[in-house]
Amino acid sequence: MSEHRIELTVNGHRHSASVEARTTLGEFLREGLGYTGTHLACEHGVCGACTVMVEGKAVRSCLMLAVQADNCAVTTVEGLADADGTLHPVQQAMRDNYGLQCGFCTPGVVITFAALSANGAKPSVAELEAAMSGHICRCTGYQGIRRAIRQIAGVAQPAGEHA
Numbered sequence: 001m002s003e004h005r006i007e008l009t010v011n012g013h014r015h016s017a018s019v020e021a022r023t024t025l026g027e028f029l030r031e032g033l034g035y036t037g038t039h040l041a042c043e044h045g046v047c048g049a050c051t052v053m054v055e056g057k058a059v060r061s062c063l064m065l066a067v068q069a070d071n072c073a074v075t076t077v078e079g080l081a082d083a084d085g086t087l088h089p090v091q092q093a094m095r096d097n098y099g100l101q102c103g104f105c106t107p108g109v110v111i112t113f114a115a116l117s118a119n120g121a122k123p124s125v126a127e128l129e130a131a132m133s134g135h136i137c138r139c140t141g142y143q144g145i146r147r148a149i150r151q152i153a154g155v156a157q158p159a160g161e162h163a
Contacts, residue, residue, distance in 0.1 A: 006070040010035060011079025019066045026050040026061035028069075029076060037077035037107045048135035051108035052076050058115035058131075077107035080114055090114045090152055096159040097147035101139040109135050109145065113152055125153045 007016040010033060019028055024043075029035040029052065038061055039049040045060040052061045053075040080088035087095065090113045100106050112131050116123040123131075128149040137145065150156035 004067045004070075006067055008069050008071065009073045011075060021065070021067060023066045024062050025052070025054075025059075025064040025066050025069050025074070028066035029061060029074070032066075035076045035078055039104055039107060041104070042136075046136065047105070048108040048112065049105050051111045051135075053111055053115050053118075056115065056118055058112045075111070075114075077110055080110065088114055090117065090148075093148040093151040093158070094145070097144050097151060098159070099144035099148040101137065101141055101144065105135055105137045105139075109137075113149070117152060123153060125149055125155060128153055 002021045003018045005018050026038050026040045029038045038052055040062055041047045041049040043062045045063040050061040051058050054072050090110050094100055116131055151158055
């Protein structure tokens with residue numbers, strides 16, 4: 001077993017730690033740093049629940065080793081809302097449209113959509129739906145998520161604002 005010293009920034013906070021070479025980024029975020037919004041489920045990169053942003057790109061944290069994130073900026077779902085509690089537009093769209101459901105897959109879905117819409121990008125409904133295909137929602141109720149996708153893409157008003 002080998003230990004490696006890493007430093008990374010998570011949600012704007014700098015962290016340094018020693019990790020075993022085999023520790024996944026998801027394990028490190030949850031167990032090492034307490035960012036429990038990152039959910040580990042299939043641990044094969046299939047379900048998408050563990051998705052976080054590394055250097056602005058959505059990645060499966062169960063497939064990335066913590067040592068690979070050395071000197072990187074990582075964003076988890078806890079890092080999306082503003083400090084005053086104002087939700088990220090993707091979080092707000094999911095809330096507005098009842099896309100949260102049981103909430104287990106939600107952090108990964110939100111991170112994926114946030115990565116696609118970062119830096120002023122305007123993903124289309126088709127692009128967001130294609131990205132959603134990389135997530136498994138065990139609630140099997142995708143209608144709220146699909147309404148949120150339409151709000152994120154700007155083709156639907158937020159729920160409750162319809163005339």
